Amino acid sequence: MASSIEEQVEDIGKKWLNEAKVKYYSKTDFINKEIEKALKKAPSKNGGNGKNYPDIKVLIQTKNMRQIPVIIEVKGKKGDLIKTNTNNEIDNKTKDGNANYTNISKFAVNGAIHYANAIIEYTKSYKEVIAIGLNGYKEANEIKTEMAVYYVSDNNFLIPKNIENYTDLSFLTDSNIDNLIEKIDNLNLTDEDIEEKAKEYENDIEIKLKSLNQKMQDDLKISVGSRVELITGMIMAGLGVENIIAPLEISDLKGEMGEKSNDGYVVINKIESFLSERNLPNEKKKMIVNDLSRVFIYSDLWKTINGESKLKSVYTIVKNDIMPIFTSAKHLDFTGKLFNILNAWVDIPDSDKNDVVLTPRYVTELMAKLAEVNKDSYVWDYATGSAGFLISSMKLMVKDAEEKIKSQKELNEKINKIKYQQLLGIEKRSDIYLLAVLNMILMGDGSSNIIHKDSLREYEGKYEQGSLNGTDFPANVFLLNPPYSAEGKGFIFVEKALSMMKNGKAVILIQENAGSGNGLPYTKNLLKNNTLLASIHMSDIFKGKAGVQTAIYVFEIGKSHNEKQIVKFIDFSNDGYTRQNRKKSGQDVNLRNTDNAIERYNEIVNLVLYGKQYLHYFSGEEYIEDTITLNGDDWTYAQHKKINTIPTEEDFKNTVKTFLDWKVSEVLKEENNCLGKN
Numbered sequence: 001m002a003s004s005i006e007e008q009v010e011d012i013g014k015k016w017l018n019e020a021k022v023k024y025y026s027k028t029d030f031i032n033k034e035i036e037k038a039l040k041k042a043p044s045k046n047g048g049n050g051k052n053y054p055d056i057k058v059l060i061q062t063k064n065m066r067q068i069p070v071i072i073e074v075k076g077k078k079g080d081l082i083k084t085n086t087n088n089e090i091d092n093k094t095k096d097g098n099a100n101y102t103n104i105s106k107f108a109v110n111g112a113i114h115y116a117n118a119i120i121e122y123t124k125s126y127k128e129v130i131a132i133g134l135n136g137y138k139e140a141n142e143i144k145t146e147m148a149v150y151y152v153s154d155n156n157f158l159i160p161k162n163i164e165n166y167t168d169l170s171f172l173t174d175s176n177i178d179n180l181i182e183k184i185d186n187l188n189l190t191d192e193d194i195e196e197k198a199k200e201y202e203n204d205i206e207i208k209l210k211s212l213n214q215k216m217q218d219d220l221k222i223s224v225g226s227r228v229e230l231i232t233g234m235i236m237a238g239l240g241v242e243n244i245i246a247p248l249e250i251s252d253l254k255g256e257m258g259e260k261s262n263d264g265y266v267v268i269n270k271i272e273s274f275l276s277e278r279n280l281p282n283e284k285k286k287m288i289v290n291d292l293s294r295v296f297i298y299s300d301l302w303k304t305i306n307g308e309s310k311l312k313s314v315y316t317i318v319k320n321d322i323m324p325i326f327t328s329a330k331h332l333d334f335t336g337k338l339f340n341i342l343n344a345w346v347d348i349p350d351s352d353k354n355d356v357v358l359t360p361r362y363v364t365e366l367m368a369k370l371a372e373v374n375k376d377s378y379v380w381d382y383a384t385g386s387a388g389f390l391i392s393s394m395k396l397m398v399k400d401a402e403e404k405i406k407s408q409k410e411l412n413e414k415i416n417k418i419k420y421q422q423l424l425g426i427e428k429r430s431d432i433y434l435l436a437v438l439n440m441i442l443m444g445d446g447s448s449n450i451i452h453k454d455s456l457r458e459y460e461g462k463y464e465q466g467s468l469n470g471t472d473f474p475a476n477v478f479l480l481n482p483p484y485s486a487e488g489k490g491f492i493f494v495e496k497a498l499s500m501m502k503n504g505k506a507v508i509l510i511q512e513n514a515g516s517g518n519g520l521p522y523t524k525n526l527l528k529n530n531t532l533l534a535s536i537h538m539s540d541i542f543k544g545k546a547g548v549q550t551a552i553y554v555f556e557i558g559k560s561h562n563e564k565q566i567v568k569f570i571d572f573s574n575d576g577y578t579r580q581n582r583k584k585s586g587q588d589v590n591l592r593n594t595d596n597a598i599e600r601y602n603e604i605v606n607l608v609l610y611g612k613q614y615l616h617y618f619s620g621e622e623y624i625e626d627t628i629t630l631n632g633d634d635w636t637y638a639q640h641k642k643i644n645t646i647p648t649e650e651d652f653k654n655t656v657k658t659f660l661d662w663k664v665s666e667v668l669k670e671e672n673n674c675l676g677k678n
Contacts, residue, residue, distance in 0.1 A: 005143065006076030009136035010055055012145060013072060016169040017058070025057040032059070034123050035069060042118030045111050047101035054115045060130075060172060062181055069119055070130040070172065073112035078137035081146050082109035090150070090160045097204045109133030109148045113160050116152040121324070124242065127154035128184075130163070151184050157197040161187040195598060201325060202361070208321045209341040215317065220310050226295045231338060232434045233292040234318045235326055237270040239441075241277040245270070250319055253312040255304040263311040264302035268293055278441060281465050287452060288437065291430050326442070338386075338435065358385045358432075359481045359509060360591075362601065363541055364392040369605045370534075370554055371477045371505040375401040375414060377422065379477040382455040382493045384425025387436040389479040394423060420466065424473050426455040449473075456492065461500040476504030478557070484548065489514035491522035498530055503558040506530070512537065512551035515635030524632030527561040532628060534568040534608045537637035539575040553635060554608060563627060568608055569637045571622040576600040 017024045025031045039052040058070035075081065083103045085091040092110050094100045104114045109131065116129035129152050136145045147167065150160040163183055164171075171180055189197075212231075216222040222230065240247030248270045253263040271292060275285045295301065301310045368389065373379060379393040397418045405411040423440075427433040433452045440450055449466075453459045463469055478497050482490025489511045498506055515523060515535060526532075534554040541550065576597025596617055606614035612623055626640040634640075647655075 002077060002137070004076035005136055005138060006074055008143060009076050009134060009145065010074045012136065012143070013056055013074060013134050013169060017056070017172070020170045020173040022058060022169070022172045027053045027055055029057070031057045031069075034125055035119055038119050038122035039115065041122045043099065045101065045105045045114050047099065052115055052118055054112070058172060060177060062177055066181070067126070068128055068130060069116075069126050070132065071112050071115045071119070072132045072134055073108045073115065075108040075133070075135045076137065077135070080107055081133055081135035082148050083107040097200075097207055107133065108135045109150065113150060113152060117158055120152065120154050120158065128152070131160065132169075151187055156187070156189050157194065159189060159193055159197055161189075163187065192598070198361070204325050206341065208325065209338060212314070212317050212322065213341055216314065220313060222301065222310065222314070226299065226301075228338070228431045229292055229295045229434065230301070230314065231318065231322070232438055233267060233271050233296060234315050235323065235438060236274050237267050238315075238319055238323050239274060239327070241274060244277055245273050248315070248319075250312065250316050253309065253315060255307055255309055255312065257304065262302040263309045264296040267311060267315075268296045284452070287430070288434060291434065359388050360541060361388065361392065363509065364388040364479070365395075366601050366604065367479050367507040367509065367552060368392045368396050370552070370608055371479060371507045372609070373397060373477055375404065375418065377477045378473065378475050379422065379479060380424040380426075380473060380475045380497070381479050382426050382459075382497050383480060383482050384427045384436050384450065385432055385481070387425050387439045387450065389481075390423045390425050391439060393477070393479065394418060397422065420449075421468065424449040424451070424463070424475070426451045426453055426459050428452075428454045456486075456496060475501050476557075478504070478506040480506075481509040484511045488519040488522035491519040491526070495522045495525060498526065498555070498557055501557050506555040506557055508553045508555075509538070509550055510553065512549045512636055515551060515553060515633075516639060517633040520632055522632075523635065524630070526555070527630050527632055529558060529560055531556040531559045531561045531565055532567050532635060534570065535635050535637055536570045536572050536604065536608070539573050539577070540579060551636065561628075561630065563630060565627065566625050567628055568611075569624040569626060569640045570604065570607060570618070571637050571641075572604060574600075576617075
């Protein structure tokens with residue numbers, strides 16, 4: 001086996017930097033306190049607790065004072081430059097989603113990207129890094145070098161993007177920086193990149209949460225009814241507030257038995273401090289703390305067994321396994337996953353009516369697109385759950401703002417307005433309300449318009465905090481997956497919300513038979529002031545969680561339905577996903593894209609908004625245009641499906657063929673019988 005020439009290759013890299021007059025820092029040189037602290041805090045490239053030592057470090061600065069760390073990892077054997085997977089992506093993870101330290105330690109690019117992730121995750125100042133793998137080997141007594149340059153950033157979900165194929169490091173010179181930055185800023189993620197990263201996060205979330213839930217069930221014997229509050233509170237305590245409140249550390253839980261110093265009080269005090277810095281109304285903060293105190297203080301989870309409380313046992317897993325995903329998973333309904341997984345063992349009355357199953361992200365995003373959510377939308381949800389609809393809407397609203405507003409100052413102002421004024425949700429159940437608050441805090445709005453009330457009996461359609469407190473919320477988008485046990489299968493919520501709206505769109509995910517008579521009288525009443533635009537027969541999106549057939553109904557608000565109005569009926573039972581319900585498996589097993597799922601979801605949006613000319617993955621039989629009556633009981637796809645009773649020529653041929661096959665078999669049977677008698 002050829003010996004490594006890593007030191008010689010490293011000298012070549014340093015020579016290039018000297019020739020380019022670029023200041024660099026060697027393996028043991030101190031670049032700055034924040035970066036060095038991050039490299040020390042992150043897991044080493046071998047997976048242990050030792051410090052990370054990149055071979056070469058550079059800190060470039062642009063004309064507008066944008067500072068970007070450059071990390072160069074060097075190797076010295078042929079074939080040690082980079083390791084990618086079958087999708088040509090950097091292969092730094094194992095099949096179960098954990099870090100692949102074998103690849104990280106062996107290959108130059110993989111190691112550089114590991115260091116880049118460490119800097120982004122464990123510093124506040126540096127959210128973008130250039131990761132360079134430099135490898136060399138001897139061939140015919142000559143040193144051959146090869147290099148790959150990647151850009152990693154927090155805004156790009158830490159997805160490494162190849163910048164360009166360089167042969168040396170001269171692209172880091174001051175005169176070339178502008179050109180480099182232009183290339184970096186044009187490395188936009190595709191929608192497919194973002195979707196794949198979202199699925200990766202969701203799969204990691206699901207696997208880690210299921211493992212934690214299993215431990216709470218089997219080893220710690222923690223009741224199901226306490227788990228949502230327990231994990232929600234721990235995440236709040238573990239977040240901290242930058243420069244004000246340090247995140248809760250595992251070592252803070254010392255197992256003391258004092259009434260005011262036990263682990264439960266330590267966690268609650270951290271939660272209370274966290275909430276105080278989020279500008280929540282006192283009554284909201286008090287309600288959350290009182291609710292969480294039931295688990296952290298008034299249960300026995302703080303009591304020690306062999307010197308360690310159950311709280312510490314759980315928080316150790318939360319801190320090490322859950323928090324890194326939670327803080328990275330941008331624009332995902334993290335707590336919706338949390339709720340569904342932690343309630344896997346719950347036997348809840350009426351669960352077959354889907355009252356407690358939260359809507360999957362890919363469905364909330366579909367519905368937000370059907371409602372044509374944009375930067376100027378005002379979106380509300382009368383049964384907000386974990387705020388999944390609001391998160392999907394926020395994502396579309398911010399994206400639309402970024403595309404249309406060119407002034408950075410105006411864009412920042414608009415994004416703040418979206419988060420603080422243009423999203424509102426009402427949730428009755430206190431445990432799920434906590435999830436919504438936590439989700440929206442993560443999204444950066446401080447949970448400003450998440451309201452803990454009964455939306456049917458207590459909410460009057462107004463802002464309830466902040467500078468707009470007491471004024472009407474000008475909703476023009478209504479998204480809802482209601483409790484199906486409510487009147488009209490949940491359409492009572494729709495009637496109330498739409499009565500307060502002047503115009504816009506409403507998109508409702510509901511038990512399908514609500515549209516065939518079980519939603520009366522609400523469905524009939526809705527047509528007096530609103531127009532039904534589409535009815536979508538859904539696939540089994542709640543497989544294993546709720547045994548109901550659902551549909552999405554799309555309305556135009558403020559315009560009476562005309563019997564001549566064409567309504568689009570779509571059979572979406574084949575949405576491209578294959579589903580299973582394996583308790584311990586992640587999303588990559590339980591939800592698999594086996595038939596162009598992403599394309600099918602996009603096509604549904606195009607069909608509803610623009611018509612049948614966009615038919616591609618769906619057939620003409622799965623898309624019907626028809627009218628409805630004003631009775632409110634003929635809204636389902638099945639009621640409009642045309643069954644052709646006139647035989648075709650092909651039908652005739654098949655019938656004749658079947659008859660002839662039968663006739664021949666009878667003749668042969670008779671001949672065989674005759675031969676048998678002889």
